[in-house]
Amino acid sequence: MKEPVILQGVGELGGVFARALLRAGHPVYPVTRDMDPRQVEAEYPEPALVMLTVGEADLHPALEAMPGxxxxxxxxLQNELLPRDWEAHGVDNPTVIAAWFEKKPGQDHKVVIPSPAHGPAAGMLVEALNGLGIPAREVTDAATMRFELVRKNVYILTTNIAGLECGGTVTDLWRDHQELARTVADEVMDIQAWLTGEELDREALINGMVEAFEGDPEHKNTGRSAPVRLARAIEHADAAGLAVPKLRELHARQTG
Structure with missing residues (x-):
């Protein structure tokens, strides 16, 4: 029998990872909201992986409460994930995956582009997801993974925030509102550079975003989390002293 995996957060994406890992032969043990992770850790102190599939808002509390x-x-695997998130909790070498697939209630998973993964258990995750028909690939260096995380963030934030103004799909956004998309993306990249302390190739990030547009051309721009993402972007911009005029304009419309 292969090493067990702990899965903390058993929502839609968590269910996909559970199914993939089980099919690959790994016993999967869930940690739900009403369970004390310390009790599970006492029984399984050395699992192959402790996969946090909680929502973005629950990530830091989950890391704070994680047994040593x-x-x-x-x-x-959370959206808007960056190294500063795990480093703040003394985690220095996690397995990280930019999950470019979605799972909604009552529907099977939908793939946008292959999901890159990096870290000690990346190969295990890639093998498990590929076995479920979800394309994934292993990234061998941390710098490339940072780029992949920022790329995902630029895609999510640009589509969500620009979508507050134009609605529609990513195809509509890039075909009919490309100036808006590029302006929002550029200000998002300003924020990402401050958050990471690293200025990445912006045209490569734009090209990566467009590749994801082409991977799921009918993807809706704006979901329920879009106003929260915009508000959080403004908070980061304030902390960084960044002007981000388009983001502030859109935020004023949302809150005014």
Whole structure:
């Protein structure tokens, strides 16, 4: 029998990872909201991976409460994820995946583009997801993974925030509102550069975003989390002293 995996957060995406890992032969043990992770850790102190599939708002509390024996076995997949998120909790070498697929209630998973993964258990996750028909690939260096995380963030934030003004799909956004998309993306990249302390190739990030547009051309721009993402972007801009005039204009419309 292969090593067990702990899965903390058993929502839609968590269910996909559970199914993939089980099919690959790994016993999967869930940690739900009403369970104390310390009790599970006492029984399984050395799992192959402790996969956090909680929502973005629950990530930091989950990392804060994570038992010490698990901290070097962490797997992360949240949107808007960056190294500062895990480093703040003393996690220095997690397994990280930019999950470019979605799972909604009552529907099977939908793939946008292959999902890159990096870290100690990346190969295991890639093998498991590929076995479920979800394309994934292993990234061998941390710098490339940082780029992939920022790329995902630029896609999510640009589509959500620009979509507050234009609605529609990513195809509509890029075909009919490209100036808006590029302006929002550029200000998002200003924020990402401050958050990471690293200025990445902006045209490569734009090209990566467009590749994702082409991977799921009918993807809707704006979901329920869009206003929260915009408000959080403004908070980061304020902390960084960034002007981000378009984001502030859109935020004023949302809150005014």
């Amino acid at each position: 024996a698990w901290r070097q076995r962490v797997g992360l």
